[in-house]
Amino acid sequence: MAAAATCSPDAQGTGSKAASSRSNVTSFQRRGPRAGAADSGGPRLVSIAGTRPSLRNGQLLVSTGLPALDQLLGGGLAVGTVLLIEEDKYNIYSPLLFKYFLAEGVVSGHTLLIASAEEEPTDILQELPAPLLDDSCKKEFDEDVCKKIPESNVQMKIAWRYQLLPKMEVGPVSSSKFGHCYDASKKMPQELIETSKWHGFFLPEKISSDLPIESCSLAPGYLKLLQFIRNVIYEEGFDGSNPQKNILRIGLESVGSPLWGDDICCTENCDSSRSLTKFLYLLRGLLRTSLSACVITMPTHLIQNKAIIGRVKNLADTVVALESFIGSERETNPLYKDYHGLIHIRQIPRLNNLICDESEVKDLAFKLKRKLFTIERLHLPPDLSDTVSRSSKQGLADSAKLLGPGCGTMARGEKHLDF
Amino acid sequence: MFPELNNLLDTAPDRPEQGTLTLLCDAKTDGSFLVHHFLSFYLRANCKVCFVALLQSFSHYNVVGQKLGVSLTAARERGQLVFLEGLRSSVDIFFQAQEDPHPLQFLREANAGDLKPLYTFVKEALTPTDSGKAVWRCPVLLVDDLSVLLSLGVGAVAVLDFVHYCRATVCGDLKGNMVALVHESRDVEDEDNDILLNGLSHQSHLILRAEGLATGFCRDVHGQLRILRRQASRSTARQERSLTYQYKIQDKNVLFFAKGMSPAVL
Numbered sequence: 001m002a003a004a005a006t007c008s009p010d011a012q013g014t015g016s017k018a019a020s021s022r023s024n025v026t027s028f029q030r031r032g033p034r035a036g037a038a039d040s041g042g043p044r045l046v047s048i049a050g051t052r053p054s055l056r057n058g059q060l061l062v063s064t065g066l067p068a069l070d071q072l073l074g075g076g077l078a079v080g081t082v083l084l085i086e087e088d089k090y091n092i093y094s095p096l097l098f099k100y101f102l103a104e105g106v107v108s109g110h111t112l113l114i115a116s117a118e119e120e121p122t123d124i125l126q127e128l129p130a131p132l133l134d135d136s137c138k139k140e141f142d143e144d145v146c147k148k149i150p151e152s153n154v155q156m157k158i159a160w161r162y163q164l165l166p167k168m169e170v171g172p173v174s175s176s177k178f179g180h181c182y183d184a185s186k187k188m189p190q191e192l193i194e195t196s197k198w199h200g201f202f203l204p205e206k207i208s209s210d211l212p213i214e215s216c217s218l219a220p221g222y223l224k225l226l227q228f229i230r231n232v233i234y235e236e237g238f239d240g241s242n243p244q245k246n247i248l249r250i251g252l253e254s255v256g257s258p259l260w261g262d263d264i265c266c267t268e269n270c271d272s273s274r275s276l277t278k279f280l281y282l283l284r285g286l287l288r289t290s291l292s293a294c295v296i297t298m299p300t301h302l303i304q305n306k307a308i309i310g311r312v313k314n315l316a317d318t319v320v321a322l323e324s325f326i327g328s329e330r331e332t333n334p335l336y337k338d339y340h341g342l343i344h345i346r347q348i349p350r351l352n353n354l355i356c357d358e359s360e361v362k363d364l365a366f367k368l369k370r371k372l373f374t375i376e377r378l379h380l381p382p383d384l385s386d387t388v389s390r391s392s393k394q395g396l397a398d399s400a401k402l403l404g405p406g407c408g409t410m411a412r413g414e415k416h417l418d419f
Numbered sequence: 420m421f422p423e424l425n426n427l428l429d430t431a432p433d434r435p436e437q438g439t440l441t442l443l444c445d446a447k448t449d450g451s452f453l454v455h456h457f458l459s460f461y462l463r464a465n466c467k468v469c470f471v472a473l474l475q476s477f478s479h480y481n482v483v484g485q486k487l488g489v490s491l492t493a494a495r496e497r498g499q500l501v502f503l504e505g506l507r508s509s510v511d512i513f514f515q516a517q518e519d520p521h522p523l524q525f526l527r528e529a530n531a532g533d534l535k536p537l538y539t540f541v542k543e544a545l546t547p548t549d550s551g552k553a554v555w556r557c558p559v560l561l562v563d564d565l566s567v568l569l570s571l572g573v574g575a576v577a578v579l580d581f582v583h584y585c586r587a588t589v590c591g592d593l594k595g596n597m598v599a600l601v602h603e604s605r606d607v608e609d610e611d612n613d614i615l616l617n618g619l620s621h622q623s624h625l626i627l628r629a630e631g632l633a634t635g636f637c638r639d640v641h642g643q644l645r646i647l648r649r650q651a652s653r654s655t656a657r658q659e660r661s662l663t664y665q666y667k668i669q670d671k672n673v674l675f676f677a678k679g680m681s682p683a684v685l
Contacts, residue, residue, distance in 0.1 A: 057482070080476075217529040217572055230514060277570035278526070282513055285506035288476045307609035311570045314602060352482040354452050355668050360638060 048245050048291075050108025051079065052178045057352045062110070062247055062293050063179040065100030068375040070179055072345055072364070073318060074357030077295075079247060080288050081349060082280070084316035086300045087254070088324040088341060093366070094297045096373055097322075098251055100182055101295045103128040105196070105249035107180050112198035113232055113250045115225055117259035121200025124253075125193055129182035132371075183371045201228050203260065221260040222279040225252070230286055238290045248292035255279075256298045256312075265302040273308060280315040317349035322366070335380060339365035343375055420460035420487060423675045427646065427664060428625070432464040437557050438590045439597075440582075442623035444616060446603040447631035448642045452668055454563045455480070457598045459487040462494050466595070467555035469544040471537070473505035473567045486671045499555060501544040505567075525573055534573060534581035542588055545595065558595035560585055565619075566602040566612055575611040579618045586622065603628075624649055632665075639683035640665050644675065 054061050054075050061076030064083065070076045077083050083101075087094040105112045106128065114121040206224050218226075229250060233239055238248045256276050258265050264276060287294055296316070300309050313319050324341035325331045343366045350356045363378040425431055443453045458480065461468050472480060481491040494500035503522060512521045522540035525532070545558035568578050582599065589595045601616050620626060628645040646662045664675045676682070 227514070230510075274570065274572040278572060281506075281567065281571060282509060282526075285510040288506050289510065306607040307604065307612070310602075310604045310607050310609060311566070314566065315570060350449060350451065352479055353670070354455065354483060354486070354673070355670065358636075360636075362636060 048247060050104070050110055050178065051247060052076070054078070056357060059351055060291075061178075062249070063104050063108075064097070064295070065102075065104035065180070065182065066097065066373060066375070067179040067181070069097075069320070072359050072361075072375070073320075074348060076178070077293050077318065078349065078351055079291055079293050081293065081317035081351070082284060082287060082315075083293075083295045083318045083320065084312070085295065085297045086319065086321035086346075087297050088322040088326075089301055090324065090326055091254075091299070092326065093322050093324055093341060093368065093373075095253070096184065096368070097320075098253060098295060098297055099124070099128050100373070101249065102251050103131065103182055103188060104180060105247075106188065106192060107131050108247075109196070110247040110249050111236065111238075112196060113201070113229060113248060114198060114253075115201035115203075115228070115251070116253040117203040117221065117257065118254060120202050121198070125198065126187065128188040128193070129184050130186040130188045131192075132181040132183050181372065184368065184373060185371050199228075199232050201225060207261075217274060218278055219261040219275045222262070222275060226279065226282055226286070229283070233286060233290045233292065238292055240291070245291060248290065250287075250292055250294040252294065252296045254299060255296050256300070256303060264305060264308055265299065266304070268304040273305060276308065277311050277315060280312060284315060284317075313347060316347070317351075319346040320344070321346055336365070339367045339376075339378070341366055342378070420456050420463060421673045421675075424456055424673065425460070427662070427675060430460075432460060435461065435464045435466065435557070435596070437594050437596065439624040440586050440590055440619075440622055441596065441598045441625045441627065442619050443598065443600040443627050443629075444603045445600070445629040446605050448629055450600060450602075450627075450629035451475075451563070452673055453627055453629060454561070454598075454600055455483050455487060456673075458491075458561060459484055459489045461559045461561070461596070462489045462491075462499065465499075465556045466559045467499055467501075467545060467547075467557075468494075468559045468561060469501045469503075469541055470561045470563070471503045471505070471541070472563050474563055476506055477502055477504050503540065526571060528572075530572070533577045534568070538581055538584045538588075541585055545589060545593060547593075558589055558593050560589045560595070560597045562597075562599040564600035564602060565615060566600075569611050569615065575614040575618075578615055582619060582622070629666075639667060640681045641668050642666060643678070 048060075051060050051062050052075075053059065056074070060079040061070075062079055063070050063076050064073070073083075085094050085097055102112055102114065102124070112125075114124055116124060201224075203221050203224075206228070207220055233248065234241075236242065236248070238246070254260075256262060256264060262275055264273060283294065286292075298312070300312070300321075303309055321344040322341060323344065325333075325336055325339070326341075330336050343364045345359065345362075345364070348356045348358060361377050364375055365378040366373065366375045420432070430436060441457070443450055443457075445451075445453075458468065458470065462484075470480075477491070484491045491500060491502070495502055505523065508521070508523050509526055511517070512523050513526050516527070520536045520539070522537040524536045525534065541560055545560065547555075547558075565578055565582070569575060582597075586597055589597050599619065601619060602612070603616055604612060626645075626647040626649075628647070630643045630645065632640060632643060642665070644664050644666055646660075646664070648660055663678060665678055665681060666676075667674045667681065674682075
């Protein structure tokens with residue numbers, strides 16, 4: 001089912017100083033034979049567990065662990081790219097997405113690389129959610145749906161136009177090797193964790209306090225992390241030298257927080273303002289030349305210098321932002337009572353293509369049900385109050401402003417125009 | 420290359436302009452389709468191209484180039500294209516010191532001074548060899564993109580110096596062209612980027628600005644392209660013209676139409 005194309009060493013161009021002499025394997029290969037391909041040997045079809053080619057350009061994709069998020073990102077996370085998750089304010093839901101990504105790696109048999117400055121990687125592994133088997137997952141999903149709307153399949157008689165709207169909520173993908181459902185209330189069984197291969201990077205262990213000042217303007221934590229990732233890639237052969245191809249899933253938690261030795265969250269004009277962006281650029285270079293996919297969570301709401309956030313987003317391929325309602329006035333707003341927060345897809349990469357699969361639904365909300373984390377389209381309930389009270393109108397106006405310009409990933413409009 | 424964009428810019432592969440600096444900028448949208456256009460345009464026009472690609476890998480440009488009708492691997496083999504793949508070279512140079520000066524030497528330094536090695540690389544790539552026969556039409560330097568250099572620790576003034584040196588060599592001495600992409604950030608105050616953008620806008624002959632629509636996301640109209648052309652010679656009394664078109668990007672082509680005249684609306 002899954003197919004990837006790999007290529008043998010490409011011919012050296014005359015005068016191109018930067019051509020690498022190693023065989024370059026990237027996942028950015030076209031599926032199928034190319035007419036007049038200069039590469040000798042042509043692409044071979046190799047299938048790696050837990051991956052599938054993209055429908056648009058044959059790009060190799062891995063699942064993020066959430067089938068709904070996969071659908072929004074155009075099928076999945078492309079191998080060789082970075083998914084940046086902007087953390088919500090109290091860091092409650094972004095660790096969930098982080099753990100789903102790692103759990104998907106365990107279930108698919110991929111190698112994991114977990115880096116954190118706060119938690120031991122072994123503890124993170126113990127807390128991964130348990131995968132749901134196909135039929136029990138469907139049962140969970142059905143019983144939740146039944147609680148909500150008893151007759152969702154009945155033909156709509158009055159609001160028949162709404163029948164044509166795309167159904168956002170994605171059910172479990174049954175009997176497939178791509179994308180599994182996870183039970184957030186149970187932990188992954190120990191034997192499953194033990195079968196997985198993983199590398200951990202816990203910052204306080206790897207870094208000593210009397211480190212000499214590095215001369216390349218990277219914070220010491222980032223430098224050590226880059227070296228660690230590079231060593232893992234080259235020793236385990238994820239750059240193509242290993243004939244048994246597997247994917248390396250890299251999870252970096254809370255990059256950019258002060259625990260990594262970076263002070264962009266502390267001051268606005270900091271000396272090491274280029275440290276994080278340089279780290280992201282070099283990480284991107286490492287990923288593009290290996291069979292790996294990376295998820296980074298970053299507390300962007302802490303970064304004082306807003307220009308850096310823009311640069312960071314340009315250097316990451318896919319950017320997803322979580323905004324939870326906890327602590328804000330929206331928590332008690334009756335309009336949002338069904339949801340826990342909003343999820344914004346800020347950017348989707350255009351890889352090997354001029355266009356990308358943008359979802360047309362821009363207003364998305366997430367909800368952590370008892371067992372499942374779901375992403376749905378945000379609906380405003382109808383204003384059924386007989387007395388038109390000011391408070392309900394205010395709430396509607398706020399949410400209308402929220403839905404107005406939308407968060408177009410590729411084209412965003414002026415903020416003062418709302419519909 | 421997109422034939423409609425050629426018509427709008429009034430150029431064709433058999434008669435490209437010479438000695439121009441084209442600035443591509445994008446605000447709130449992705450302007451990389453313009454880079455693909457110019458890359459395939461100049462390769463079709465039989466020019467020698469030096470492409471400094473800092474943000475994406477070679478195979479990305481190659482696959483899109485094949486959709487547009489040019490093969491980058493073939494061009495690289497016959498010497499028409501000199502490709503500096505920033506991502507791959509940066510990893511090589513950062514972790515191992517290279518003996519001879521590398522164009523991306525500034526990655527190893529704490530305070531990146533200047534981009535002189537990069538300029539030397541460009542100059543060597545585009546200066547015609549002394550074989551005598553002129554194989555290619557004119558040299559072209561393509562940079563994607565300059566804003567990444569700011570993220571890597573180079574100052575805005577150093578990037579402007581680099582552009583100035585390249586313009587003097589490529590556009591002035593060698594009578595070639597230069598095309599560079601700069602991102603524009605309108606809602607955040609990015610001083611370095613603004614310095615770079617203003618400085619380049621002042622020097623460029625042609626500015627292509629891809630913007631998102633003011634009303635937000637639309638499925639049928641992906642954005643708006645503003646073309647600002649400045650006359651190089653002061654003798655003609657023609658005013659600076661600014662034209663605005665809206666576009667929709669398809670799989671292998673980009674459709675351009677006047678504002679409000681999208682086929683989906685009519």
